[in-house]
Amino acid sequence: MNTRDLIDMALRNLLKRKLRTFLTVLGVVIGTASIVVMVSIGIGMNQGFAQQLESWGSLQVINVYPSGGMIYDEASDSMKQEKKQDELNSKAVEQFRQIEHVEAVSPVVEEYLYLVAGKYIADASIMGIDPGAMEALGYRVVEGRGLTAEDSKAIVVGGGVEFYDPKLNWEMRYASEPPQVDVLQEKLSLTYDWNYGTRNADKSIKPVKVEAVGKLSAEGNDSWRVIMPIKELEKIQKDRQEWEKKQSGSQNASSRSQSKEYQQVLVKVDEIENVQKVQQQIKDLGFRASSLTDELEAMKETTKMLRLVLGAIGAISMVVAAISITNTMVMAIYERTKEIGIMKVIGASLKDIKRLFLTEAAFIGFSGGIVGIIVSFGISFLVNVVAAQQGSTMQSSIPLWLALGAVAFATGVGILAGYLPAKRAMKLSALTAIKTE
Structure with missing residues (x-):
């Protein structure tokens, strides 16, 4: 089975159960958006600290x-x-x-x-x-x-x-x-x-x-x-x-x-990343040295626990989404037991069957990640608008690495969630699967 046939079959299987696929993807969307928004608020807090300190002088x-x-x-x-x-x-x-x-x-x-x-x-x-x-x-x-x-x-x-x-x-x-x-x-x-x-x-x-x-x-x-x-x-x-x-x-x-x-x-x-290193070298020469990055690091340390809590909240949502993907794939195996048996009889390898289910799970994770990022940008924009109106320094910032990383992470979660169901599909007996009504 070539890659094109694999992708075509995976998409057709997902579209057969549109509502179930939609609800599963929605879970990934919520999980991805939760993680990205929570992490973006943490990043925004650090950027806000840096901007506040830069008004006092250069961080470098x-x-x-x-x-x-x-x-x-x-x-x-x-x-x-x-x-x-x-x-x-x-x-x-x-x-x-x-x-x-x-x-x-x-x-x-x-x-x-x-x-x-x-x-x-x-x-x-x-x-x-x-x-x-x-x-x-x-x-x-x-x-x-x-x-x-x-x-x-x-x-x-x-x-x-x-x-x-x-x-x-x-x-x-x-x-x-x-x-x-x-x-x-x-x-x-x-x-x-x-x-x-x-x-x-x-x-x-x-x-x-x-x-x-x-x-x-x-x-x-x-x-x-x-x-x-x-x-x-x-x-x-x-x-x-x-x-x-x-x-x-x-x-x-x-x-x-x-x-x-x-x-x-x-x-x-x-570079800001080198300030602490150079500062320590100056201290080693016997002089007193300080910089605004000292204040920045102290601020980051103060809010470290808050940022960890925000990230954990988003991670819980993604765990729920992973369970939803696993449930969807398991249900798909039960419904397509006979189809799996026929595929084995006509010559499909165990590897092809495994790839098919992993591809379906990856599509769920990938599509949920893409939509989740779009939703995250919208929520981030609203957070910044409300914060500006309230005069708050809190802001949300989604850098490119976070957006791409979230999509890759959601896809990876989908593949991992679909791994056990794919292994189950591989172990089904061809004769027993064909007899299943």
């Missing part, structure tokens, strides 16, 4: 800090000072660049300064980074452009930075709406004179002229920051230290560190 960026910070000691159940192992300096930066899967590395220097725009000023957290690494580090510029390796006096301003008139008292500043300043059009400067714009301003401090070339989003952790080339910020820091020394009249008066050790280093990894 590792934050590296010097060793010697406070750590938790399990033995004493308290915090203790970690022993300092190595400095986070230019040598360490080069070590990070040599790690496999690392795309970009940038040391970080932070400083609080005034950002001046005409008669208005803003308290700004200034972050100095390697300008050539800004794009790779995942900073989202919503207007203008990001920093490039050629920039020196350029800055990128966070969308949440607010200006005010320094001549107003605190009550009036908070009572009035902040002025709207288009930083991309204004002439800007930076100063460490906290009395700038008032009668007590120090005229010996000359503001450093800068140019805003881009704006960051008004949402996320970087919305209140101003990003500029690290070398320019280090120059401002040096000038500030010299000014503080003159003000105090002492060479040792400045409380700022003269060390070349960086406060922080940002390490960009090529």
